[in-house]
Amino acid sequence: MxxxxxxxTLPALAPGTAARAQSDSLLVRYEFDGGVEGGCTAPIADGTAIPDRSGNNRDALAENPDGDKLSYGTSAPNLDGCSILFAVDDADNSSTIDQVRDADAGDYLNGLDEFTVTMWIRANAVPNDLGFVSGSLDGRGGGEHPFDVRYDAEVYQQNVPEAIKGGIGPVDGETGNHSIFYTDDGSNQTTDWQHVAWVYDAEGAGDHTIYLDGAETALGRNDDPNLSTVDITELIVGRGYLSTRGSNQTDWEGNIDDFRVYDASLSQQEIMTVMDGDxxxxxxxxxxxxxxxxxxxxxxxxxxxxxxxxxxxxxxxxxxxxxxxxxxxxxxxxxxxxxxxxxxxxxxxxxxxxxxxxxxxxxxxxxxxxxxxxxxxxxxxxxxxGAEAGFALEAPAPNPLRSGQTARLSFSAPESEDVSAALYNSLGQEVRTLDTTGGTVEVEPHGLSSGVYFVRIESGERTATQQITLVR
Known part of the structure; x- marks a missing residue:
């Protein structure tokens, strides 16, 4: 075979390049360690200050009006102190606000065209549109969140269950394209702690990337690669986006620890440094x-x-x-x-x-x-x-693909079998058929917009797929 x-491999950092993980690109950091003296099961009173450990003095406030939804919890792996525990029940999740909020976050989040959000998170279930963080417009919900990442029980119109989803939306009151992403089925996990990093760079690849425990997993679509985080007035940690769509919302509990926002698109190596702590x-x-x-x-x-x-x-x-x-x-x-x-x-x-x-x-x-x-x-x-021998599709090169280039993918299949190939967008729609002459498939960027695509070959009942990213 x-x-x-x-x-x-990811693009390499130049030798001697310093990681930015602890540099002044760090905008805000919440460690949620205020309950250490009272133990990591202490309740968090409404109005409790959550200190910013970035050195920028951007403290947030805990909002726990019922007094029973926010508390401190055990820390993530290799971290000292506590985490913060959020609890949401479907009886009141659209009316009771239980969250950590920085009402002045627009001062440092507005206008970003590249950023990185990282956190440790653990949940008892994957709810519908809930759970991580959002940058909000005056606290309004609906589709007016221009900055958020969250769990989703099923990605709308994508048929991807139990994913992590989010992105940058249009300005308040406007309709139009969003810049969104979602992870592949089975990437995220519950019960155990998982490190999540969301990276966006409109000037670079113009797309989102999600890293789970340091591994790149985002599939996503990117309708408008040039959006920035406009009209944000506050940062909300924990509750995330609350959706009233559908009936698959569940009671949910989740811990978050070591939440950070950077005004730079960190590399995979830098994210590993953040995750490991050193x-x-x-x-x-x-x-x-x-x-x-x-x-x-x-x-x-x-x-x-x-x-x-x-x-x-x-x-x-x-x-x-x-x-x-x-x-x-x-x-x-x-x-x-x-x-x-x-x-x-x-x-x-x-x-x-x-x-x-x-x-x-x-x-x-x-x-x-x-x-x-x-x-x-x-x-x-x-x-x-362990795929069946005699049938394989190699990775594309170059990848990412840029204007003026041609990506080539070699494949192997039994000579007695006919092979067909096609290019699909991130919505699963066929974009074009591809020639399979000579055991090689070629992808040219003409007529394609920037984003993630998939090359699929078929032979009988067997298929093989490779992902390719187009950057303009």
Missing amino acids: TAALLAA AIPVEFAGAPVPTVDGQDVTLAWRTLTETDNAGFRVQHKREGASGWTTANRGALVPSKAGNGGHSNVELGYEFEVTDLTAGRYRFRVQQKDRDGDLAAGPATKLIEV
Whole structure:
């Protein structure tokens, strides 16, 4: 079987590029640790000040009019102190306001055309349009939230259940295109803590990206890539957007910890630094690149710098699993850096994981320093492992695709079978058919708007799909 390259690295940071995670691009940070002295189950009284730990003095207020919906909870993994616990019931969720609100957030959120929102979150269920954060227009609901990210029981008109959804909407009172995104089915989880990062950059890729536990997962659509966060008057943490659409709203409880907003589009490496709490001793060039051959996966990765590094362990997590498994009994890939594990030059590594059970997996590399401390690097997207031999579609190159370029995808299929190929947009609509002559599919950007597309090949009852992003 021809090995299929199923993922590509993110653009690398230049060697020596400093991470911005703790720089002055941090606009606001809420750690929710005010209940430490009273214990992490203490109630939060209406009007309690929630201090901003960014150094910018942008404190928020807890709004808990019933007195029984907001309390402190246990902290996220590797964090000290407490989290904040929100409780919503479907009997009063449209009338009772239980949230953390900064009424002056328009002073620093208005007009942003790039930003990053990060937080740890844990929930007992995936509700309908509820749960993370919104930037609101004078507290009004409906479709007038120009800035929000939230759970959604099912993405409207997309047939994607239990997703994370949100985006930037039109100005108050106007109709028109939104810039929205949603995660793929099965990416988010409940019960266990999960780190969520939402990145938007109108000037760069012009699209949204969601990282869950450091792995890129956003599918999304982007109708207007040039929107900015206009007309925001307040920032609401916890409640998110409240929808009255449909009848699938559920009682919901959720914790949020270490909530942050940056006025920069952080890279995957920088998001990993935020998630882990400390700078990772190894600067990765991006997510590792898996090459799948049946039930075996060869993982390749590059480092730009290494500090006190002993080596690496490869880990994988099957879709739906709550924890990571260390491959091949924890076998260590030794660092190629000399000088006691220190290097300022680019180094490349490979490692093979064998005999995986068929399914969808994420992969990551865990770095081990010479003192024995461990730090995880960025993870791959979900990768299909154990697909039927003799039928595969390689990743597109280049990706993202820009004007004037042609992306090519090689595929393998039995010679006796007919193969068809087509390009689909993020709504699942066929955009054009593609030629399959010579075992290669080509995608040209003419006539296409910026956004996420999918190349799908079919042979009999078998299909294979690869994602491609068009940037203009």
